[in-house]
Amino acid sequence: MAEHHTDVIIIGMGPAGESVGGQLGEAGLNVVGIEASLVGGECPYWGCVPSKMMIRAANALAEAGRVDGLAGTATATPNWAPVARRIREQATDTWDDTVAVDRFVGKGGTFVRGRGVITGPNTVAVGDDTYVASKGIVVATGTLAAVPPIPGLADTPYWTNHEIIENEDLPGSLIVLGGGAIGAELGQVMSRFGVQVKFIEGTDRLLPRNEPEAGDVLAEVFRAEGIEVHVGQFASEVSHDGGSFTVTLADGTVVTGDKLLVATGRQTFLKELGVASIGVDDAAMFLDTDDNMQVQDGLWAVGDIAGEGMFTHLGTRQADVAAAHILGNDVEPLNLDALSAVTFTDPEVGAVGITEAEAKEAGLNVKTAFKLVGHTARGWLHQSGNEGFIKLVVDTDRDILVGATSVGPHGGEVLGLLSLAVHAQIPIPTIRSMIFAYPTFHKGIEDTLNEL
Numbered sequence: 478m479a480e481h482h483t484d485v486i487i488i489g490m491g492p493a494g495e496s497v498g499g500q501l502g503e504a505g506l507n508v509v510g511i512e513a514s515l516v517g518g519e520c521p522y523w524g525c526v527p528s529k530m531m532i533r534a535a536n537a538l539a540e541a542g543r544v545d546g547l548a549g550t551a552t553a554t555p556n557w558a559p560v561a562r563r564i565r566e567q568a569t570d571t572w573d574d575t576v577a578v579d580r581f582v583g584k585g586g587t588f589v590r591g592r593g594v595i596t597g598p599n600t601v602a603v604g605d606d607t608y609v610a611s612k613g614i615v616v617a618t619g620t621l622a623a624v625p626p627i628p629g630l631a632d633t634p635y636w637t638n639h640e641i642i643e644n645e646d647l648p649g650s651l652i653v654l655g656g657g658a659i660g661a662e663l664g665q666v667m668s669r670f671g672v673q674v675k676f677i678e679g680t681d682r683l684l685p686r687n688e689p690e691a692g693d694v695l696a697e698v699f700r701a702e703g704i705e706v707h708v709g710q711f712a713s714e715v716s717h718d719g720g721s722f723t724v725t726l727a728d729g730t731v732v733t734g735d736k737l738l739v740a741t742g743r744q745t746f747l748k749e750l751g752v753a754s755i756g757v758d759d760a761a762m763f764l765d766t767d768d769n770m771q772v773q774d775g776l777w778a779v780g781d782i783a784g785e786g787m788f789t790h791l792g793t794r795q796a797d798v799a800a801a802h803i804l805g806n807d808v809e810p811l812n813l814d815a816l817s818a819v820t821f822t823d824p825e826v827g828a829v830g831i832t833e834a835e836a837k838e839a840g841l842n843v844k845t846a847f848k849l850v851g852h853t854a855r856g857w858l859h860q861s862g863n864e865g866f867i868k869l870v871v872d873t874d875r876d877i878l879v880g881a882t883s884v885g886p887h888g889g890e891v892l893g894l895l896s897l898a899v900h901a902q903i904p905i906p907t908i909r910s911m912i913f914a915y916p917t918f919h920k921g922i923e924d925t926l927n928e929l
């Protein structure tokens with residue numbers, strides 16, 4: 478049992494914690510970084526990076542399927558082995574974080590492998606050791622897959638994002654519980670590699686956080702690709718007979734599959750973290766922060782746990798803010814009104830700001846414009862695989878965009894221009910006066926503005 482003294486303690490070394498830790502270490506502070514699993518967190522080992530490698534491969538197969546009718550004929554034979562190898566060798570080093578640990582230590586950090594528990598102000602226990610910080614604690618403990626309390630589910634060998642990404646042998650069929658971004662991305666990949674995929678989404682649509690039109694387009698594409706999509710029905714019971722899963726829906730429909738992926742949201746573990754010992758509500762899902770990512774004196778929160786959105790690009794920017802505040806440097810507060818995110822399905826679904834429904838709920842006077850990608854020059858040229866649309870949400874009082882959605886080929890890239898417009902509150906006439914290159918997908922934004 479030993480007591481160690483430092484300037485700052487980081488609990489959780491995912492993208493957000495690793496970034497704060499690295500910045501503070503490079504600035505000359507003594508920083509202890511505590512990680513129970515792998516430095517890098519969900520994103521490189523079980524999230525963004527391996528899933529995008531899978532998607533890259535799945536999209537190559539889909540493009541091969543589009544040769545027919547456009548350029549002759551092509552036969553593609555899916556093989557998971559190169560994808561699994563790439564994930565193992567290039568993304569995760571076979572789930573080994575030596576490089577990431579060395580990176581943190583190289584920046585001056587002290588690394589501790591273990592589970593941190595806050596035991597009092599500025600104090601964290603890891604096993605028998607106690608760490609005391611002069612400046613405070615940064616919580617960056619992220620999220621893990623939430624497993625809903627559906628009768629029977631807990632007793633089955635279900636998959637989360639961890640198992641599906643580590644898995645090297647594809648099942649014959651897969652039930653995806655949850656039609657949000659994670660489920661939609663991984664389910665479509667599996668389908669394109671020949672797995673029979675069945676979605677179960679309790680709300681009325683896939684991608685329930687996006688504009689409703691996005692979920693509708695995706696469901697249409699999924700069904701056309703042979704994916705079974707059940708929406709508007711929650712699962713009421715799950716069982717496993719040793720070989721396969723059976724999910725019973727609220728209306729009695731029965732869905733069976735060899736494997737079942739739980740992708741119904743994410744959970745945090747504030748109770749286990751011991752925040753109650755410093756007077757913080759541990760019944761909450763997230764830690765509530767101010768503009769400096771500070772929860773209270775001596776406590777900051779960054780990344781998924783801060784509850785402002787669960788994205789790597791947000792977590793690392795929150796890390797910049799927290800690091801600057803700890804170091805006493807000036808930093809621009811984050812503009813969450815222009816938070817953007819992409820679901821990397823095919824078509825990609827990019828969204829920034831608020832949806833039409835959210836804008837109306839906020840009491841804004843709203844006008845929207847909508848244009849199908851297939852009705853733009855580039856979309857028409859593109860033909861096969863051109864499903865999608867651009868939707869703009871305009872605050873008519875200020876004549877600016879407060880939200881936009883871009884679904885289609887490269888929808889996430891088209892989102893770049895829309896994100897800038899929302900972020901910088903560019904007046905609609907200024908966007909309209911731009912000369913858009915012909916025939917780009919982003920020129921579709923001009924076409925959509927013309928619908929206003």
Ligand SMILES: Cc1cc2nc3c(=O)[nH]c(=O)nc-3n(C[C@H](O)[C@H](O)[C@H](O)COP(=O)(O)OP(=O)(O)OC[C@H]3O[C@@H](n4cnc5c(N)ncnc54)[C@H](O)[C@@H]3O)c2cc1C
Pocket residue numbers: 488489490491492493494511512513514515516517518519520523524525526528591592593594617618619620621638659750779780781782787788789790791792
């Ligand atoms: C399949 C999938 C795909 C995704 N794709 C994208 C994408 O394309 N783009 C994007 O922006 N985001 C994506 N995300 C989300 C992204 O991965 C997360 O937003 C990001 O990893 C959050 O970073 P974080 O640092 O907050 O936490 P995490 O990455 O969750 O890391 C937190 C770390 O803290 C550790 N920890 C927790 N409690 C303790 C404790 N008490 N003591 C010590 N260590 C602890 C954990 O072991 C973990 O390593 C995806 C997520 C998934 C699951």
